[in-house]
Amino acid sequence: MTALLDLLQSQIGDGEIAQLSRNLGANPDQVRKAVAGALPLLVSGLAENAKQPQGAASLASALERDHDGGILDQLGSFLGSGSAADGAGILGHVFGQRSPAAAKGVGQLSGLDAGKAGQLLAMLAPIVLGALGRMKQERSMAPGDLGDLLGRERDNLRQRGGGQDLLTSLLDRDGDGSVMDDALEIGGGLLGSFFKGR
Numbered sequence: 001m002t003a004l005l006d007l008l009q010s011q012i013g014d015g016e017i018a019q020l021s022r023n024l025g026a027n028p029d030q031v032r033k034a035v036a037g038a039l040p041l042l043v044s045g046l047a048e049n050a051k052q053p054q055g056a057a058s059l060a061s062a063l064e065r066d067h068d069g070g071i072l073d074q075l076g077s078f079l080g081s082g083s084a085a086d087g088a089g090i091l092g093h094v095f096g097q098r099s100p101a102a103a104k105g106v107g108q109l110s111g112l113d114a115g116k117a118g119q120l121l122a123m124l125a126p127i128v129l130g131a132l133g134r135m136k137q138e139r140s141m142a143p144g145d146l147g148d149l150l151g152r153e154r155d156n157l158r159q160r161g162g163g164q165d166l167l168t169s170l171l172d173r174d175g176d177g178s179v180m181d182d183a184l185e186i187g188g189g190l191l192g193s194f195f196k197g198r
Helices: 005-009 015-023 027-052 051-067 072-081 085-110 114-139 141-161 166-170 188-192
Strands: none
Touching: 005 015, 005 027, 005 141, 015 027, 015 072, 015 114, 015 188, 027 051, 027 085, 027 141, 051 085, 051 141, 072 114, 085 114, 114 141
8 A cells, every 4th residue: 555545544444434425425335436446546636736846836835734634633523514615626726627527437436426426526635635734744745755755656556556557547648638537547446456345
């Protein structure tokens, strides 16, 4: 397991899955599958944005300003509120116009409808940034270090794909300038390996 995803998995257990399921009015097994697909997708989107110095600097600034990791200490309260407003803004920064495509892809992997998958992504986005913000603080990471960390996370995801070139899948396979449509071609087998046994 990669460092960031390992931290996220330690935070999102059965209780959190149950809470997310109640918020969405969805089957817990579907939500578990959706979370397992959404987290790598979010991390990969962040990695894509942070691979350029300007993107890494913007991410570092956002983490310092709004995402110090405190959300991880109040996860039950955050999930209990059911609020996804902040997360929707984060998704806009991470995925841009491809946010609906990301939601559709997570829905296809899990069986959730695209609307609920989009809500789930919006609820998970602040948690992912919170985990990243905590790691940034604990390791005193500069913007370039963030980009390096996220790049390693993406490389580790590729390795977990059983030899499949996940990095290529997450980048611009069809040459249209967007990673999102390519990311959604990742097989459910890799994404489903997350949270196994939960």
